[in-house]
Amino acid sequence: MKSHVWRPLWVLLGVIALALVARHFVVPSDFGVGERGFMYGFHRKSNEDDWKAFKVKYLTKEYCKECHEDKYESNMASKHNLIECENCHGPAIDHPDNPAKLVIDKSRALxxxxxxxxxxxxxxxxxxxxxxxxxxxxxxxxxxxxDPHKPDME
Amino acid sequence: MTNMKLTRRDFIMTAVKGAAVAALPLSAFKILSPSEAKAAIKEANVRWGFLVDTHKCVGCGFCVKACKNENEVPYDVPVTRTWVERYVVLKDGKTLIDTPHGGREGFTEQKVQEKDVDPKNIAKAFFVPKLCNQCENPPCVQVCPVGATYQTGNGVVLVDRTWCIGCGYCIMACPYGARFFHPIHKVAEKCTFCYHRITKGMKTACVDACPFGARKIGNLKDPNDPVTKIVMTERIGILKDAFGTKPQVFYLGLDDNVR
Structure with a gap:
């Protein structure tokens, strides 16, 4: 056959080869089918670790208790013992390093x-x-x- | 007899080996079914599920506030991963439903959608917290054209922020309206069951913030988990059963008015 028939074929093969090379660089190496199969589990595996590494901000009463045991005790003895400290005092994050002082929400709205x-x-x-x-x-x-820590007293 | 060399040492070794084999319990050779073998591997032995007790919810909205702060969803933008709905069913059969700002400031007004409600006319009224159902068959994952959203082995549906192209198909596909567009990252956003917390042995931010225990998270593959026990023994409901999505957020005290 003449070369003008073959030429587009070579061009096509070149385009496919280029796409494969580009794909090699663009698609992350850990991209694949996960535990839930092709329909639900097709993803970049390391993204699970990205989400696991997300910063925890609310550390719960158990964390507050470590330093503020007196406040913890008074709260736990009151009717407000159901409520997390951080619901009013704000998320601890890295307190006492960051933030050094928590801003207490004393608003009526709360x-x-x-x-x-x-x-x-x-x-x-x-x-x-x-x-x-x-x-x-x-x-x-x-x-x-x-007193929010002793709501029974007026 | 003389060429059978059985020394004392050989005799003792053989006797010890024989005793060891005899002592192996038969169960050590039990052939596991594929599901049992899978369950024996710890990673695959977790399926996160959620339980909402609508009887206990008082509509304080602390869950919504905590979720927004924990997961860095802009507070003042009207988007949220979890929200609380109020249902006021009147004696004449009418139902009023609202969720001001997703309930992030709680429910403090008797008015529903600017309309006065006569307390004497209320037949029943209650609050229903909602969040992503982490479906067993998530339609939002099926429609993603690039593989940016997926289900992990333990059942949580996540979004890969670096891979999402922001086409919005998944937002349209979710029958529960649980997805939205993240105003800062410009990608699809949804509840992750606080994946960074539950994988560290903590509870989700909303579960911790709820004063009344209306929200609970647990491992549905653990028969001793409190959530699993309730799901197995009590009368529970799920949202939009007919869609076949198999939600893994279960509701106690679900009303016919709640969809």
Whole structure:
């Protein structure tokens, strides 16, 4: 056959070879079919480690207890023992190195998350002691009268 | 008899070897089924599942706040990995549903979607936390054209941020609306079951933040796990069963109004 027939074929083969070379450099070496098979498990394996290495920010009460045992004890003895320290004090992250001081959320908005009265007969929310935020000392911080660590005392 | 050289040493060695073989329990030679063999390998012996007890949720929204801070989802942008819905079913049969800012500031108003609700007219009202169902058959993974989203061996669906092209197919494919576009990374974003926490033996940020134990995470392959025990013994519900996605987030006290 004449060369003008063969020439496009060589061009095509060249394009395929180029694509394969490019693919070799672009696709990560650990890209493949994982445990869940081709349909659900087709991925870059090292991405699982990327997600595992994500920074943990909320360290829970057990971490706070290590230094602030007195505060931990007083909280655990109160009705607010259900609530994590970090829900009001903010995530510990690397405290006490970073941040050196946690910013406490003393806002009314925080307290009324639970204590704004909602008259719901079939929800546990209806049983929580609550106020009407528009009528009960509007504008004042709740902690002026109520100690969040000992909510029973006024 | 003289050419049978059985020394005292040989005799003792043979006797010890024979005793050792006889002492091997028969179970050591038991042939495992493929699933048993798989279960024996620890890595494959985890399937993360989630349990939501809607009876316990009071709509405080601490879970949403903690999730956003923990997973660096911008707080003031109206996107979130988990959210809380309020259902107020009136005595005339009407149902009011809302989720202001995904419930990140909690539910503090009696008004539902700016509408006044007469407390005497409420038949039932409750809160339903929602998050990615980490489906056994995730439709969001099937549609990804580049292999950027996938399911790990322990059942969690993740997004590879370096590989996602941001086409948004997965966001459209999720029947639960659990995916969204990350405003900073410009890729598809979703709940990871706090993969960085659960793989360290911690609980997810939302589970830790919930004061009332409405959220629980556990290993469904461990029969002694508290979550597995509840899933196996109590009457649980899942969302949008008919889609065949096989959600692994189970609900206690699910109402017909919740979809």
């Amino acid at each position: 307290c009324i998350r639970c204590h704004a009265k909602l008259p719901y007969p079939t929800s546990h929310r209806g049983e929580i002691k609550g106020i009407n935020p528009d009528e009960h000392n509007p504008g004042e911080e709740c902690s002026m009268c109520h």
